[in-house]
Amino acid sequence: MPIVPTGAAKKNCVDLLFSTVTAVASLTVVLLVVGIMAVLIRESSLAIDRFGFFRFLFSVEWNPVKQLFGAASAVYGTLVTTAVALIISIPTAIGIAIFVTEVAPPMLRGPIGAAIELLAAIPSIIYGMWGLFTLAPIMAKYIEPALQSTLGQLPVFEVLFRGTPMGIDLLTTGVILSIMIIPFTASISRDAFNLTPPVVKESAYAMGATQWEVVKNVVLPYSRLGVFGGVALSLGRALGETMAVAFVLGNSHKIATSFFDAASTITVTLANEFAEADSDLYLSSLYYLALVLFGLSFTILAAAKIFLLKSERKYTR
Amino acid sequence: MKRLLALTLFLSITALSAGLYAAETLNGAGATFPYPVYSAWAFEYSKVTGMRLNYQSIGSGGGIKQITERTVDFGASDKPLTPEELAKDKLMQFPAVIGGVVLVVNVPGIKEGELKLDGDTVCRIFLGDVKKWNDAGIKTMNPGISLPDSGITVVHRSDGSGTTAIFTDYLNGACPAWKEKVGSGTSVSWPAGIGGKGNEGVANYVQRTANSIGYVEFAYAKQNKMTYTRLKNKAGAFVEPNFQTFENAAASGAFDPKKDFYLWLTNAPGKNAWPIAGATFIVLAKEKTDSNKKVVKFFDWAFQNGDARAKELVYVPLPKSLEDKVRGYWKAHGVR
Numbered sequence: 001m002p003i004v005p006t007g008a009a010k011k012n013c014v015d016l017l018f019s020t021v022t023a024v025a026s027l028t029v030v031l032l033v034v035g036i037m038a039v040l041i042r043e044s045s046l047a048i049d050r051f052g053f054f055r056f057l058f059s060v061e062w063n064p065v066k067q068l069f070g071a072a073s074a075v076y077g078t079l080v081t082t083a084v085a086l087i088i089s090i091p092t093a094i095g096i097a098i099f100v101t102e103v104a105p106p107m108l109r110g111p112i113g114a115a116i117e118l119l120a121a122i123p124s125i126i127y128g129m130w131g132l133f134t135l136a137p138i139m140a141k142y143i144e145p146a147l148q149s150t151l152g153q154l155p156v157f158e159v160l161f162r163g164t165p166m167g168i169d170l171l172t173t174g175v176i177l178s179i180m181i182i183p184f185t186a187s188i189s190r191d192a193f194n195l196t197p198p199v200v201k202e203s204a205y206a207m208g209a210t211q212w213e214v215v216k217n218v219v220l221p222y223s224r225l226g227v228f229g230g231v232a233l234s235l236g237r238a239l240g241e242t243m244a245v246a247f248v249l250g251n252s253h254k255i256a257t258s259f260f261d262a263a264s265t266i267t268v269t270l271a272n273e274f275a276e277a278d279s280d281l282y283l284s285s286l287y288y289l290a291l292v293l294f295g296l297s298f299t300i301l302a303a304a305k306i307f308l309l310k311s312e313r314k315y316t317r
Numbered sequence: 318m319k320r321l322l323a324l325t326l327f328l329s330i331t332a333l334s335a336g337l338y339a340a341e342t343l344n345g346a347g348a349t350f351p352y353p354v355y356s357a358w359a360f361e362y363s364k365v366t367g368m369r370l371n372y373q374s375i376g377s378g379g380g381i382k383q384i385t386e387r388t389v390d391f392g393a394s395d396k397p398l399t400p401e402e403l404a405k406d407k408l409m410q411f412p413a414v415i416g417g418v419v420l421v422v423n424v425p426g427i428k429e430g431e432l433k434l435d436g437d438t439v440c441r442i443f444l445g446d447v448k449k450w451n452d453a454g455i456k457t458m459n460p461g462i463s464l465p466d467s468g469i470t471v472v473h474r475s476d477g478s479g480t481t482a483i484f485t486d487y488l489n490g491a492c493p494a495w496k497e498k499v500g501s502g503t504s505v506s507w508p509a510g511i512g513g514k515g516n517e518g519v520a521n522y523v524q525r526t527a528n529s530i531g532y533v534e535f536a537y538a539k540q541n542k543m544t545y546t547r548l549k550n551k552a553g554a555f556v557e558p559n560f561q562t563f564e565n566a567a568a569s570g571a572f573d574p575k576k577d578f579y580l581w582l583t584n585a586p587g588k589n590a591w592p593i594a595g596a597t598f599i600v601l602a603k604e605k606t607d608s609n610k611k612v613v614k615f616f617d618w619a620f621q622n623g624d625a626r627a628k629e630l631v632y633v634p635l636p637k638s639l640e641d642k643v644r645g646y647w648k649a650h651g652v653r
Contacts (some may be wrong), residue, residue, distance in 0.1 A: 064477075065500035132518065137525060164470075166526065168511055250512045251475030262511050272514065275376030276477030276503035278396065 016275070035148060037294060044288035046281055056288060062253035064273075069285035071292050073253040077170070077263035078296070081245065082238040084259075085176025090231060092178070093185035097227075098215055101193040102184075113190065113239045120183035128247035131176045136248055140167030147171075162258040171259040176244050181234035187231065192226025193219050225312060232304040239297050242267040245262060266293040330595065343611055346373040347380020347393030349536065350479055351414055351442040354632045355393070358619040361626065367476045368615065376408050377479050378503070384408065384600050390608040392600040395479025396503070403631040405432050407603045409650055412596035412645045413616060415567045416632035417582075418484045419558040419593070421543040422449055423652060428544065428644045430557050433458050435549035436491025436584070436592065442530060443471055443488060444495060445509030450528060458549075465528065471510025472522045472531030477503040480516070483595040491592075532593075536631035550586045550592040551584045552614045558591050563633040564588035572639055596635075601652075608653040617644070617653065 043047075047056065051069065059070025096116060100109050144165030151162035196219050204214045220227075242265075250262025251272050266289050277283045331575040345355070352374035359370030375383075377394040384392030385406045398410055420439065422432060435440075438454050441447040447454065450464040474481045485501035499505050517539040523531040523543070530546075535558055538545050547555045558564045569587030572578045582594040599616065601609045620643075624634040635643070647653035 061506075063506040065502045065506065067333045132514075132521060140525075166470075166511055166522075168513075168522065246475075246514055247518070251514070252512055253506065272476035273504050274477075276378045276479070278378045278381075278503055 028124045037106075037291075040287055040291040040294060044291050045283050046071075046284035047288040050281060051288075056285075057292065059079065060255055062269075064277075064282050067279065067281050068098070068286075069282070069290055073255050074264050074266045074269050075296065076255050077241060077249065078265040078267075078293070080170055080263065081265060082235065083175055084170060085177035085238045086231070086235065088174060088178035089182045089185055089234060092188055093182045093230070093234075094227065095187035096182070096186040098191055098219070100190050101210065102215055102219065105234075109202070113187070116183050116186050118183075119179065120187075124180065124193055124241060124243040127176055127180055127244035131172065131244060131248040133252075135176065136167030137235070138167075139169075139172045140165045144169075144171065148260075159257050160259050163260040165260050166250075166262070166264055169258075169260045170249070170256060170263050173245050173249045173263075173309065174259075176239050176248060177241055180241060180244060181238050184234040184237060185227075185230040186202060189223070189227045189231030192223035192230070195226070196222045228272055228308055232301060232308070235304065236297060236301055239293070239300065240267055242271050246271050266290070266296075325444050330545060341367070341611070342369045342371050343391070343608070343615065344371050344389045345380075345391045345393060345599075345612075346375050346383045346389045347391075347600075348377045348395045348597055349374040350395055350416055351393060351632070354414055354623075354627050354630050357626050357630060358616070358623045361622070362615055362618055365618070368611065369433050369563060370615070376477070378477075381600060384602055384611070387602055389604070390601075391612045393597065394600055395595065395597045396482055397581065397596070397598055398577070398600065399579050400577050403577050403600075408600050409603055409646075410579075410600045411616075411646055412572065412578050412597045412635060412639065413599050413619075414583070414627060415563055415594060415596050416557070417535045417563055417566070417591060417594035417633070418480055418487070419528060419535050419538045419545045420531050420532055420548065421523050421538055421545050423522070423526060424528055425465060425542065429542075430545060430547055431462060432546040433549070433555045434546050436487070439548070440488050440492035440495045442469055443473070443507075443509065444498065445471070447563070455562075467528040470522075470526050470529040472519050472526070472529050473505075473507050473510050473512055474519060474532075475512030478515075479503065479595070481505065481596070483581070483583060484593060486581045486595075487593040490584040535633075548592050550590055551586050552588045552590070553632055554588060556589055556591055559632055560628065562589055562591035563594050564636050566592070566594035567596065567633065567639060568636040570594075570596075572642060574642050574649065578646070580629075594633075603650070606652060609650075613647050613652045617647075 033110060050058070056069070056071050057075070058072050060072045061068045061070045062073060089294065100112050110202045144167065148165065150163045151157045200215055200222070201218055209217070245265055246268045249264060249268055251264045251268055252262040253264055254261070256263050270286055270290060274286055279287055351373060355370065355372050359372065363369050377396050380392035380394050382397065383389045385408070398408065403409060420434065424432070434455070435458065438447060438458070448468055449466060450469055451466045456464060456500040482501060482503045483506050485499065488495040489501045499508060511522060513522045516533045519531045519533050520541060520543060521536065523529045533543065545558055547557050549555050566582055566585040569585045569590050570580055570582045572580050578598070582596055584592050585594060599612070601612060620635065620640045627634045644653065
């Protein structure tokens with residue numbers, strides 16, 4: 001009697017195929033990450049041998065002529081611009097999400113949501129050119145002098161607002177970056193807010209809570225994990241953004257204390273200098289810088305993930 | 318009728334594809350600065366000969382790397398390679414077109430070509446030592462011009478660039494302090510000022526910032542009608558940047574075929590020569606005789622027929638004397 005595959009065996013076969021395909025797909029991604037890291041390490045080996053880890057990470061000197069390279073100024077610029085962007089974007093994005101889900105009349109929700117998401121579709125080079133030709137002059141002429149004459153007069157803040165406002169600086173870059181990441185935080189927060197069960201909200205209203213109290217005590221606690229996820233995603237984007245930043249940051253390898261100073265980030269240094277890097281050590285140092293960024297993003301995003309997992313556990317308990 | 322149409326269509330398609338297959342292609346990669354003129358020449362050349370040029374403007378560093386690895390027919394570089402570097406990788410090079418750098422300023426009341434500066438002053442401005450426009454040195458050079466009592470904002474390139482390499486090489490020659498403190502290269506550690514991305518970035522900052530000074534490519538300054546300065550050259554004359562002074566610089570430069578034309582064309586000795594000029598080079602692999610012959614044929618054609626087109630795009634063609642030297646070099650290497 002010939003063996004005819006039974007229904008169960010056939011199902012097993014399909015299942016096996018299915019699980020193999022998905023496994024291969026996800027393994028490819030893991031392999032890619034490992035491969036990228038391997039290439040970065042191999043290409044930067046020359047610079048690693050020459051400068052070591054701590055000397056490279058903490059040296060401010062970036063001098064292609066003297067062949068001395070250090071990552072400190074670029075790492076600093078990356079962290080500061082990202083921090084400024086997050087400080088501006090998080091409250092704005094959450095405000096937008098609250099408005100769209102709770103406050104705005106239903107007729108407006110669709111158009112506003114779409115407009116916010118359209119911001120994410122604008123290529124970063126456009127942000128860069130807009131920043132250079134439009135935003136930077138406005139910052140230099142109106143906003144930065146205003147900040148200088150108000151916040152800049154306070155004793156501690158004075159250090160942060162020193163110098164001649166040129167519009168090509170950490171602050172302008174932070175503002176551009178914040179505009180670029182607002183859509184991510186806002187749309188994920190909005191989706192998270194929408195997941196709040198209407199019953200819970202309605203109960204709160206029934207208890208006589210105001211709109212503000214409902215948002216503060218019901219919606220936000222309920223959806224904070226989602227909001228946090230949105231912020232983490234934006235953080236990744238801000239760390240790696242290149243083109244827009246290259247136009248408005250000035251690529252100066254110095255550690256600036258003032259928001260009105262030019263600086264540099266890791267990705268901008270790579271974009272600006274890679275094409276004309278004319279010595280092996282120079283090129284290798286640029287790869288090393290990329291490796292540092294790889295490590296930096298990995299650490300920050302891993303920390304965010306761990307924090308997320310922890311609070312999730314606390315929340316479900 | 319339909320059949321006739323189909324037949325013509327069929328014939329024209331075969332003819333077209335045959336034409337495409339017949340067309341030969343030269344592959345080049347390198348400097349971004351000469352890209353517009355190379356592609357303009359290539360367009361005319363393909364009309365005459367059917368030879369196409371595929372030029373990727375990936376930067377001088379990339380061009381040198383590509384030809385060293387023999388992945389292209391020729392590399393292009395704004396930076397001349399030394400004879401030793403060429404010998405090591407079995408390469409040869411020749412200049413193709415001249416460009417250069419001009420200083421542009423934005424000082425209220427000062428018109429183009431009005432301000433005069435010498436090398437030492439430019440150097441001290443970019444070092445951050447001369448801080449104000451009414452500095453005594455600038456004043457004595459410019460009698461009769463009212464200079465403001467305002468701080469100078471220095472603008473430089475933020476990205477790695479051949480323009481920066483030429484300019485910093487000029488500063489190296491102009492004052493010893495620059496050579497000692499900063500040096501020259503495609504990117505340097507700038508002691509003063511702010512950085513703009515590309516010529517357009519520098520131009521934008523200079524135009525927007527009162528009392529600023531920056532450096533851009535000659536072509537860029539000319540096309541955008543920027544306020545350039547005059548500069549004192551090695552012979553001691555104050556010259557304006559124009560086709561003639563650039564050509565004078567190229568003609569008076571000591572290009573030596575025996576040294577593979579290795580020369581930075583800054584501070585050229587000519588009496589009426591612009592001090593910040595530079596040639597951009599073509600780099601060939603010595604053993605690829607067949608493709609080298611085709612590349613050389615293209616540039617030989619461009620030397621003969623491309624001057625007008627180059628000038629339209631504000632590039633300075635090589636002076637005739639230099640073209641002849643290049644032809645001699647080709648012959649000596651058996652590629653012409």
